[in-house]
Amino acid sequence: MKHGTILVIDDNAAILTAVKICLSSTFGKVLTLTSPDKALVTIAQENPAAILLDMNFSLGVNSGQEGMMWLSAIHRKFPDIPIVLMTAYADVKLAVRALKNGAADFVTKPWDNDELIRVLKDAIDKAGEIVPLDQLESEHVRKVLNKCDGNMKRAADLLGISRQTLYNKVKASPLPPLRGEGKLRGEEE
Amino acid sequence: MKHGTILVIDDNAAILTAVKICLSSTFGKVLTLTSPDKALVTIAQENPAAILLDMNFSLGVNSGQEGMMWLSAIHRKFPDIPIVLMTAYADVKLAVRALKNGAADFVTKPWDNDELIRVLKDAIDKAGEIVPLDQLESEHVRKVLNKCDGNMKRAADLLGISRQTLYNKVKASPLPPLRGEGKLRGEEE
DNA sequence: ACACTTGTGTCCAATTCTTAGACACTTTAG
DNA sequence: CTAAAGTGTCTAAGAATTGGACACAAGTGT
8 A cells, every 4th residue: 555655746735635635545744835845845855756746837837847846856956766747738748848858747637636646656566666787787688789780899999898898798698688779779670 | 961861762853853853952861762671672772860750651551560560670770860750640549559669759740851851860970879788787777676676685686797797886886877867766855 | 912900819928906814993773 | 891893005926908919800991
């Protein structure tokens, strides 16, 4: 059950209450703020597992600029805490920008309780994933290597290691099950 | 100018023509397909710098499932080629899902020519970035380390290296300008 | 065809890194 | 307060990385 602390930021008290009720059953602690002003200090103090942030504050300004600004600010300071954005004004451009600015997900009001819970859980899970150094390294090596069309000299150069080292790494892990990649650029047809 | 080859996939020939005209001035080569069926072989042959993929094929089915399926298929096979999605039916959920499925960006019809060009260029640029192993490593170390609240023993364990090695790495690079992160969880107020 | 450049596979010896283990000392939690 | 966990530091053995070198395979241009 208790998947950690969630911080919810929305200027509408009613929504805050509704979200809190919805989330309380699943998460350990649900904090709420009616303004993002004190978000940074609250986050620093409470270290929430995820943040649910409304995009529209300062009544009337609903271009989402407010939320986007806070998203950036929070994400810059706490890049490891997933931030889920929420907005009533479904706008594809806004959503895309939000995700590219580091948002973990984007939900529109009115929201579906179960979906909201799932989204937050997913965000927390994904943020919690820790990859061993070895794996990170071989994945990256593989990626760079095939961006160089297999040219080991150049790849080694770009990676900042010697040619032999690259050579060794490659032969050391000839096919270590890549996480989510299924490469080899020139082997269909 | 010629920023590489672009592959455009859309079942509407008129759109294909328009896009081609729009992109030809900026990119070296603009290939077009009216169906994604042969996308994989075309990509393997031409190795485009980016792909512009329409989401709605098979007339009438415009839930975007088609495009999403192809996005996944192409992205799985060619994870290094950025794929920009395009759709006439602006749908936030769809856009979010697309981005989380690996799309580099998401644009809606009718599109703005300059924006389309910019989006593709950005996607190509971002995909071309190559990070040296050292940097990748120290960034990851740093991230894991502060997810463990500085507990080096646990961090080392999670990273799959020995405690001393972590210790050495940390003191070796005490503050190597993180790319896009401004961390340290507990140092405001 | 002929030199030239570039990259591969392989080896070596010197250097550096990583490791397990140990030790005294400081925090942290019960 | 005790016990457990973590830190900073050291050592010696083992592993990895490095620049250099060499023969050889392609690909370039003339």
